[in-house]
Amino acid sequence: MAFAPISPLTVDGLSKFLSIGYHHLINQAIYTFAELGIADRLIHAPSDHGFTVQEIIGDDQPQWNRDLLYRILRACIYGGIVESIHDDKHFILTASGSMMTSDHPSHVRDFIRLVFGPISNSCSLQLPNMVRGEGTGSGIARVSGGMDMYTFMAQPDQQEFVRIFSGAMTTFSMQNGSELVTNVDFGRFKTMIDIGGNRGTFLAQILESYPSIQHGIVFDLPHVIDQFKNGEEFELRKIHKDKWNFVSGNVFDSSAIPLADAYVLKHILHNFDDSQCVKILSSIREANENQKGKSTTIFIIDHIILPGGSLSNWQTHALDVIMAILFENARERTQDEYKQLLKKAGFELKQMYPIQAPDSIIEAIVIH
Numbered sequence: 121m122a123f124a125p126i127s128p129l130t131v132d133g134l135s136k137f138l139s140i141g142y143h144h145l146i147n148q149a150i151y152t153f154a155e156l157g158i159a160d161r162l163i164h165a166p167s168d169h170g171f172t173v174q175e176i177i178g179d180d181q182p183q184w185n186r187d188l189l190y191r192i193l194r195a196c197i198y199g200g201i202v203e204s205i206h207d208d209k210h211f212i213l214t215a216s217g218s219m220m221t222s223d224h225p226s227h228v229r230d231f232i233r234l235v236f237g238p239i240s241n242s243c244s245l246q247l248p249n250m251v252r253g254e255g256t257g258s259g260i261a262r263v264s265g266g267m268d269m270y271t272f273m274a275q276p277d278q279q280e281f282v283r284i285f286s287g288a289m290t291t292f293s294m295q296n297g298s299e300l301v302t303n304v305d306f307g308r309f310k311t312m313i314d315i316g317g318n319r320g321t322f323l324a325q326i327l328e329s330y331p332s333i334q335h336g337i338v339f340d341l342p343h344v345i346d347q348f349k350n351g352e353e354f355e356l357r358k359i360h361k362d363k364w365n366f367v368s369g370n371v372f373d374s375s376a377i378p379l380a381d382a383y384v385l386k387h388i389l390h391n392f393d394d395s396q397c398v399k400i401l402s403s404i405r406e407a408n409e410n411q412k413g414k415s416t417t418i419f420i421i422d423h424i425i426l427p428g429g430s431l432s433n434w435q436t437h438a439l440d441v442i443m444a445i446l447f448e449n450a451r452e453r454t455q456d457e458y459k460q461l462l463k464k465a466g467f468e469l470k471q472m473y474p475i476q477a478p479d480s481i482i483e484a485i486v487i488h
């Protein structure tokens with residue numbers, strides 16, 4: 121498929137703004153495609169024939185608007201999600217489009233539904249008011265009657281949103297997990313805990329790469345553990361049941377945190393303000409206080425703001441905006457900002473791994 125290279129990120133002048141608009145509309149079509157689960161239907165289309173809109177809809181959704189779905193699919197062609205074959209009436213999935221099925225291990229369908237879905241959208245619309253200083257609280261607090269994001273997700277009617285959010289977290293790990301895992305020697309440790317480890321994707325990637333690690337624990341809030349404790353990500357990688365388990369608890373409560381040689385905090389600290397980050401880090405240190413003669417190592421994995429000109433900074437500053445929207449006083453930070461937080465919590469920054477995947481990694485140990 122040929123179209124002019126008009127990404128708003130790479131062009132200047134009037135074309136930039138029109139491109140922003142056109143991309144937004146293609147994105148709306150891709151969001152609709154994801155929301156309606158069209159890939160789950162199109163995956164069954166014969167590759168030499170494709171499906172017409174009527175065949176996509178089948179008998180189960182006779183009320184769907186055929187003309188509108190056809191127009192959505194035509195727009196999705198330009199997003200590289202579907203192709204038309206033979207004529208402009210038959211569609212097949214592209215390789216990227218086939219990643220949008222509900223059961224694809226990338227969880228890209230969840231990612232798109234999270235990024236463009238109603239919660240992110242309604243929260244994002246609050247941003248101008250937040251800058252103007254009108255009203256108080258993060259975007260999510262403003263649209264949920266004052267709840268923070270993780271309290272909101274713990275509500276019994278938000279289970280589907282938790283599933284979508286968590287799938288989107290897996291997408292990040294599927295994109296860069298192997299790069300992160302191979303740039304640090306995690307094989308030095310016998311036991312590891314992934315704090316806020318969610319579905320367990322990243323811990324499973326670590327255990328798969330370092331069979332010498334004896335045991336790994338996914339630690340997360342009860343409503344998350346309840347959904348994912350069957351360990352699908354570990355099963356997928358054929359990691360023996362004895363090597364992993366899920367533990368529910370609150371990281372702010374040091375007595376709930378199991379002991380380990382090393383702790384991973386991936387995409388955790390950027391969800392919190394400075395004082396909460398210090399509390400989280402201190403909580404991990406306190407949990408290990410009575411471990412005489414043992415050093416505790418932590419790994420902070422986040423989109424770290426690197427010195428000017430670093431390749432990953434555009435993604436980091438983009439993610440920083442959604443942190444500000446979805447979480448109270450949350451932000452991406454520089455290496456030096458993390459160093460200060462670590463020091464306040466009794467840790468020493470030992471090594472920076474500027475991987476830029478776009479995540480980078482900071483290794484720190486408890487100061488004795």
Ligand SMILES: C[S@@+](CC[C@H](N)C(=O)[O-])C[C@H]1O[C@@H](n2cnc3c(N)ncnc32)[C@H](O)[C@@H]1O
Nearest residue numbers: 270289316317318340341344369370371386387
């Ligand atoms: C942004 S997600 C990152 C998930 C995972 N680490 C990853 O990188 O894919 C943050 C995770 O922290 C968990 N979390 C938030 N507050 C927590 C708390 N107080 N105690 C334990 N886990 C928490 C959330 O439930 C969520 O799974």
